[in-house]
Amino acid sequence: MAVDMEMKSTGSAEKEIQGRSLWQDAFRRLLTNKASVVSCVVLLSIVLIAVIGPWIHPNPFDEVYWDYIQAAPDIEAGFYFGTDTNGRDLFVRTLFGIRVSLLVGLVATGVSLVIGVTYGAISGYVGGRTDHIMMRFVDIMYSMPFMFFVILLMVIFGRNIFLIFAALGAVEWLTMARIVRGQALSIKNREFVEAARASGVSNFNIIRRHIIPNALGPVIVYVTLTIPQVILIESFLSFLGLGVQEPMTSLGVLISEGAQQMESAPWTLLFPASALAIILFCFNFIGDGLRDALDPRDR
Amino acid sequence: MLSFILKRLAGAIPTLLIIVTLAFFLIRSAPGGPFDKERTVPPEVAANLNAVYHLDDPLWEQYLYYLGGAIQGDFGPSFQYRDFSVTELIAAGFPVSLTLGLTAIFLAITIGVSLGAIAALKQNSLIDYAVMATAMTGITIPNFVMAPLLTLVFGVYLHMLPVGGWGESISQAFLPIVALALPQIAYIARLTRGSMIEVLRSNFVRTARAKGLPERLMLSRHALKAAMLPVVSYLGPASAAVITGSVVIEQIFGIPGIGRYFVQGALNRDYTLVMGVVIFYGSLIISFNLIVDIIYGFLDPKVRMG
Numbered sequence: 001m002a003v004d005m006e007m008k009s010t011g012s013a014e015k016e017i018q019g020r021s022l023w024q025d026a027f028r029r030l031l032t033n034k035a036s037v038v039s040c041v042v043l044l045s046i047v048l049i050a051v052i053g054p055w056i057h058p059n060p061f062d063e064v065y066w067d068y069i070q071a072a073p074d075i076e077a078g079f080y081f082g083t084d085t086n087g088r089d090l091f092v093r094t095l096f097g098i099r100v101s102l103l104v105g106l107v108a109t110g111v112s113l114v115i116g117v118t119y120g121a122i123s124g125y126v127g128g129r130t131d132h133i134m135m136r137f138v139d140i141m142y143s144m145p146f147m148f149f150v151i152l153l154m155v156i157f158g159r160n161i162f163l164i165f166a167a168l169g170a171v172e173w174l175t176m177a178r179i180v181r182g183q184a185l186s187i188k189n190r191e192f193v194e195a196a197r198a199s200g201v202s203n204f205n206i207i208r209r210h211i212i213p214n215a216l217g218p219v220i221v222y223v224t225l226t227i228p229q230v231i232l233i234e235s236f237l238s239f240l241g242l243g244v245q246e247p248m249t250s251l252g253v254l255i256s257e258g259a260q261q262m263e264s265a266p267w268t269l270l271f272p273a274s275a276l277a278i279i280l281f282c283f284n285f286i287g288d289g290l291r292d293a294l295d296p297r298d299r
Numbered sequence: 300m301l302s303f304i305l306k307r308l309a310g311a312i313p314t315l316l317i318i319v320t321l322a323f324f325l326i327r328s329a330p331g332g333p334f335d336k337e338r339t340v341p342p343e344v345a346a347n348l349n350a351v352y353h354l355d356d357p358l359w360e361q362y363l364y365y366l367g368g369a370i371q372g373d374f375g376p377s378f379q380y381r382d383f384s385v386t387e388l389i390a391a392g393f394p395v396s397l398t399l400g401l402t403a404i405f406l407a408i409t410i411g412v413s414l415g416a417i418a419a420l421k422q423n424s425l426i427d428y429a430v431m432a433t434a435m436t437g438i439t440i441p442n443f444v445m446a447p448l449l450t451l452v453f454g455v456y457l458h459m460l461p462v463g464g465w466g467e468s469i470s471q472a473f474l475p476i477v478a479l480a481l482p483q484i485a486y487i488a489r490l491t492r493g494s495m496i497e498v499l500r501s502n503f504v505r506t507a508r509a510k511g512l513p514e515r516l517m518l519s520r521h522a523l524k525a526a527m528l529p530v531v532s533y534l535g536p537a538s539a540a541v542i543t544g545s546v547v548i549e550q551i552f553g554i555p556g557i558g559r560y561f562v563q564g565a566l567n568r569d570y571t572l573v574m575g576v577v578i579f580y581g582s583l584i585i586s587f588n589l590i591v592d593i594i595y596g597f598l599d600p601k602v603r604m605g
Binding site: 113143144145147148149150151152153154155156178230232235236239240241252255256258259262263268269273277280281284 | 311313314317318321326328352393437438439441443444446447448450451452455512539543545546550551561562566567568570573574576577580581584585588
């Protein structure tokens with residue numbers, strides 16, 4: 001059903017008129033979902049503050065304030081979230097942590113998107129034995145303890161943020177590939193693909209112009225659910241001390257430091273932990289909302 | 300049935316082989332050898348060390364050697380804990396981790412299924428919303444955030460439970476197990492609620508009700524059994540999640556399980572230990588999936604045992 005609707009919408013000549021209406025419909029449905037709308041607003045504000053905040057705020061993230069070591073939150077002194085055990089401004093550090101988390105989330109999800117969509121589209125479109133082998137490979141990959149391989153990678157090649165991007169992207173593409181493959185399987189037998197093939201469009205262009213755009217709905221939903229997943233894994237690694245390194249920070253590092261100081265300085269745990277929780281909540285609600293909006297089957 | 304099990308077993312072997320192979324070549328591609336951190340040793344000593352650990356042999360021979368050892372459960376010596384082999388370390392930590400993990404899974408199933416079933420029976424009531432909101436929280440907040448928060452509240456502020464340690468009293472186990480089980484409770488509650496709602500609308504439930512079966516019997520004999528299927532198939536991923544979670548939980552609460560060795564090994568670049576644990580965890584997860592597959596095959600008549 002969902003596929004049918006998208007088909008009409010983005011396929012061939014009717015694209016202009018109905019294509020918008022599908023996405024407009026979805027958008028309208030999304031707007032009726034209060035949790036999603038609130039989440040969008042909250043998330044956007046967090047992103048804005050995290051991106052702009054450190055520029056405006058006078059305190060650098062790695063400056064040590066010797067008079068304010070492990071100071072409780074104090075608006076007048078300018079330390080909104082207090083300071084950590086080293087006397088650094090926790091507010092600015094949390095903002096940097098959010099930046100790193102979001103960056104990792106976006107880039108790693110981007111990597112997984114590219115790999116997963118390409119792999120899935122080829123597998124589904126080509127079909128037959130190729131499809132079988134490609135999906136068997138995904139099945140085998142699925143049963144791997146990937147978290148541990150990522151840790152293994154960190155151990156071997158050192159803690160490098162680009163490695164985190166690549167490793168997490170390489171881990172998260174499997175489900176994406178399965179989703180796109182399923183879509184591709186059903187799309188490739190539609191009339192407009194047949195028409196394209198009959199008029200001599202190359203396989204590459206059919207995949208690029210017809211298969212992938214029509215599979216986008218579920219992919220977008222899955223992307224919004226992958227981003228929090230990736231943020232979570234990065235925080236997990238950083239929490240264990242295997243992620244981002246000092247003086248750079250991430251939410252996982254801050255939470256780990258806060259957990260060690262929570263008896264004497266609970267704010268060092270509470271602020272980064274809430275930041276992470278709020279971000280994850282927002283993404284999950286947006287993902288749920290998008291799924292309801294883009295998938296009329298459930299309605 | 301036997302051929303079904305055998306087929307699944309055969310499917311698990313290539314996966315295990317890939318895990319061992321990947322782990323081995325990843326470690327070997329690491330910059331620097333395992334003895335580089337040592338003070339410079341005389342060349343003879345270095346040569347002897349290399350000979351003992353087969354580091355001079357060609358790579359593929361080392362691989363076969365490691366593979367042969369791994370099949371027999373021998374992962375070589377730990378480079379960090381001098382007097383122990385990796386296998387001994389794993390054997391020392393495993394009972395603790397297993398107790399922790401199994402209790403968490405058991406807790407997750409009992410509480411998760413009950414909560415989910417109650418929410419489904421009282422669909423769209425206040426109880427339902429409360430359960431689902433709690434489940435959402437449990438799923439969203441990772442256990443490395445939940446564990447310190449629980450400790451802060453119950454250990455530091457309320458002084459109800461000890462904040463760490465293991466094996467001295469049962470109350471020490473409470474917080475780690477709860478922290479480990481919470482996300483799984485949440486997932487299972489959501490799964491059970493979803494499938495239970497579907498089952499309650501199905502024909503056989505209507506028949507059972509129509510013939511006058513008491514609600515309690517209808518639930519226990521018909522509905523719950525059918526609603527459990529998705530939960531059973533989730534137990535594979537759940538066990539993987541619990542194993543991953545135990546790594547961080549053991550670290551936080553100072554529990555002497557495999558996960559803690561693993562993190563220490565990873566931070567100290569103890570290659571053989573890390574590699575051994577990865578392979579061990581891998582085979583554990585694969586075995587769990589296998590068992591779950593087989594149980595599922597028994598429960599669901601629709602699965603073909605061909």
